[in-house]
Each structure stands twice: as structure tokens, then as C-alpha cells.
Amino acid sequence: MRAAPWGPLIRLLQGSVLEPAIALICPDCRAPDKLSSEVSATVHFEEVIVSQATAMSSVSEMKAELLIRLRQREPEALATVVQDHAKPLYRAGRGLGFREEEAEDLVQDVFATFLETLDRFEGRSQVRTWLFGILHHKVMERRRDQYRDQQNDPIDEVFESRFDTSGNWMRPPQDLEQLLASQQIGEAIKHCLGTLPTTQREVFVLREIEECETGEICKILSISITNLSVLIHRARIRLRECIEARGWRKAG
Amino acid sequence: MIRCKDVAKLVASDQFRSQRLMMRLEVRFHLWMCRYCSRWERQIRQLGSAARKLAGRTSVEHVGKPDDDLEARLLRRLSEKGKGK
Numbered sequence: 379m380r381a382a383p384w385g386p387l388i389r390l391l392q393g394s395v396l397e398p399a400i401a402l403i404c405p406d407c408r409a410p411d412k413l414s415s416e417v418s419a420t421v422h423f424e425e426v427i428v429s430q431a432t433a434m435s436s437v438s439e440m441k442a443e444l445l446i447r448l449r450q451r452e453p454e455a456l457a458t459v460v461q462d463h464a465k466p467l468y469r470a471g472r473g474l475g476f477r478e479e480e481a482e483d484l485v486q487d488v489f490a491t492f493l494e495t496l497d498r499f500e501g502r503s504q505v506r507t508w509l510f511g512i513l514h515h516k517v518m519e520r521r522r523d524q525y526r527d528q529q530n531d532p533i534d535e536v537f538e539s540r541f542d543t544s545g546n547w548m549r550p551p552q553d554l555e556q557l558l559a560s561q562q563i564g565e566a567i568k569h570c571l572g573t574l575p576t577t578q579r580e581v582f583v584l585r586e587i588e589e590c591e592t593g594e595i596c597k598i599l600s601i602s603i604t605n606l607s608v609l610i611h612r613a614r615i616r617l618r619e620c621i622e623a624r625g626w627r628k629a630g
Numbered sequence: 631m632i633r634c635k636d637v638a639k640l641v642a643s644d645q646f647r648s649q650r651l652m653m654r655l656e657v658r659f660h661l662w663m664c665r666y667c668s669r670w671e672r673q674i675r676q677l678g679s680a681a682r683k684l685a686g687r688t689s690v691e692h693v694g695k696p697d698d699d700l701e702a703r704l705l706r707r708l709s710e711k712g713k714g715k
């Protein structure tokens with residue numbers, strides 16, 4: 379370990395000293411980050427395997443009136459739902475590697491299934507959670523033949539190989555500042571996202587692009603919070619390794 | 631004392647924020663002291679923001695112009711499907 383100069387000191391003052399100090403003085407006055415929701419999600423979802431899409435019903439958000447109108451097949455109610463959710467679903471479809479027309483077909487399929495399963499939707503979970511849950515099932519259907527997430531993912535060994543037996547860096551992360559700040563990073567991310575197994579990619583897209591909370595991702599994908607931690611860890615490591623390999627090639 | 635490997639794992643698996651205060655302090659302190667862990671943590675964050683930027687550009691480039699066409703197309707197709715039944 380080597381001490382770095384002033385930047386980290388300022389960060390320490392901002393993050394490490396102020397945040398705990400505020401938490402000590404006033405536990406309810408925490409910094410406006412995702413902390414409180416993630417902690418509560420941890421408490422509520424720890425080790426709980428949320429089963430199928432029908433179990434997506436713990437938060438009351440859906441307006442009963444809209445639900446009734448949807449069940450009556452009112453075009454305006456459907457238009458509201460499409461207007462609110464089409465772009466995020468399409469963006470997720472694109473983020474998961476589907477081409478333009480494929481992504482649009484996928485979203486259309488999601489809304490069609492949404493209409494067909496409306497009677498099973500009790501309105502206790504958010505419409506967004508329900509729709510993304512359907513998207514997940516559609517993606518898994520289309521990617522059935524692809525690499526399945528394994529208990530022992532080879533990327534775990536890559537991560538392990540970066541450290542010695544005492545847990546210190548043996549192969550430290552390379553400096554990627556230039557690449558990460560350059561225009562090329564978009565292209566690199568696009569390429570490297572393509573190397574992720576489907577579920578890892580879904581977790582990354584939901585967390586980083588759609589900025590979903592932990593609990594919501596667990597519901598959408600029907601996974602436990604422990605499983606989510608493993609998947610997001612593997613997704614980021616795989617993405618970072620891929621970017622580092624590209625950065626290395628470009629530098630060479 | 632917390633090891634680099636533990637810090638790297640906590641940061642990449644999103645588990646850092648759900649740790650107890652003392653553990654979070656220890657991790658913060660470690661990040662301050664260790665240039666490699668702090669580089670790692672920064673890169674993990676940058677990957678997320680770069681992906682968000684890319685997605686923003688993607689939606690503008692590919693949803694079609696004008697942007698609202700996607701919703702209109704979807705609604706048209708859904709209503710055609712409904713009539714076909």
C-alpha cells in the first residue's frame with residue numbers, strides 16, 4: 379500500500395469523515411445516496427429467493443384506477459403505460475445486445491404479454507417491476523441456448539489471480555484513466571458488454587443504466603440479494619478485465 | 631486489518647454500503663491509503679457512468695426521429711394484434 383497525495387484526502391474528508399459524523403449525530407440525516415434503501419433492501423430480502431413473476435407484489439404503487447382502466451382495455455390507459463415505459467424497456471433491450479428491430483419486437487412482445495397477464499397482476503408491485511420481469515423472461519426465452527450462469531464462473535479465478543495468498547495485490551489494476559476519459563470508451567464498453575453472460579449483463583444494465591434499487595432487481599430477476607451481489611461482482615470484473623485488455627492492446 | 635482483496639470485492643459487489651459503520655470506516659481508510667484499491671474503486675464507478683452515457687446516446691441515435699415514434703409504432707402494432715384475435 380502506498381499513500382497517494384491530496385485527492386484522496388479531500389475524498390476522505392467528503393466521504394469518510396462527514397458521512398459517519400452525520401450518521402452519528404443524526405441517524406436519519408444520512409447523505410442523499412442509495413444507502414438507506416440498500417440497507418433496508420438487505421434486511422428485507424437477505425437470503426429470500428423471490429419466486430416467479432406472480433410474486434412481484436410487495437410495494438403498493440400502482441394506481442387502482444389505472445389498473446381498472448387497463449383491464450377494461452382502455453386505449454388511453456395502455457397509451458399511458460407505453461408512454462412511461464417503452465423507452466426504458468427498449469434501452470434495456472439494446473443494452474442487452476438486441477439489434478434495433480429485435481429490441482422493438484422484444485418490447486412489443488413485453489407489452490402484449492403485459493396485456494394478456496393483466497388479470498394476474500394485482501397492482502401491488504410497480505408496473506415498471508412487472509414489465510421488466512416480463513422482459514427478463516422474454517430475454518431468457520430468446521437466449522435459451524446461450525451460456526448459462528454457472529456456480530463456478532471462470533472470471534472468479536481471474537479475480538483471485540490478482541491477489542497473493544495474503545490478499546494483497548499481485549497484479550494491480552492498470553491505469554486506465556486515459557481510456558476511460560476518451561471517446562473510445564463508449565465503443566469499448568459496447569464491445570465488452572457483449573462478452574457478458576445474459577444474467578450478468580441484465581444485472582449490470584438494471585443497476586448501472588436503469589439505476590434500479592437492489593430490491594427491485596431481485597424481484598425482476600427472481601434472485602436473492604446474495605445472488606445479485608455475486609452477479610454484479612462478476613459482471614463488473616468481466617467488464618473491467620475486458621476494458622483493461624483492450625486498453626493494453628491500444629497502448630501497445 | 632482488512633485486505634485489498636476484501637475491499638476490491640466489497641466495492642465491485644455493491645456490498646460496501648450495507649456494511650456496519652466501523653467496517654465502512656475501515657474500507658474508506660483503506661481506500662485512502664491504498665492507491666491500487668482506490669484506482670479499482672474509481673474504475674468500477676467510471677464503468678457505470680460510461681455505460682449510462684452510452685445508453686443515453688443509444689436511445690437518441692436508434693429510437694428513431696422524432697423520438698416519440700417508438701411509442702406510436704408499438705401502440706399501433708398492439709391494437710392491430712388485438713383486432714386480429
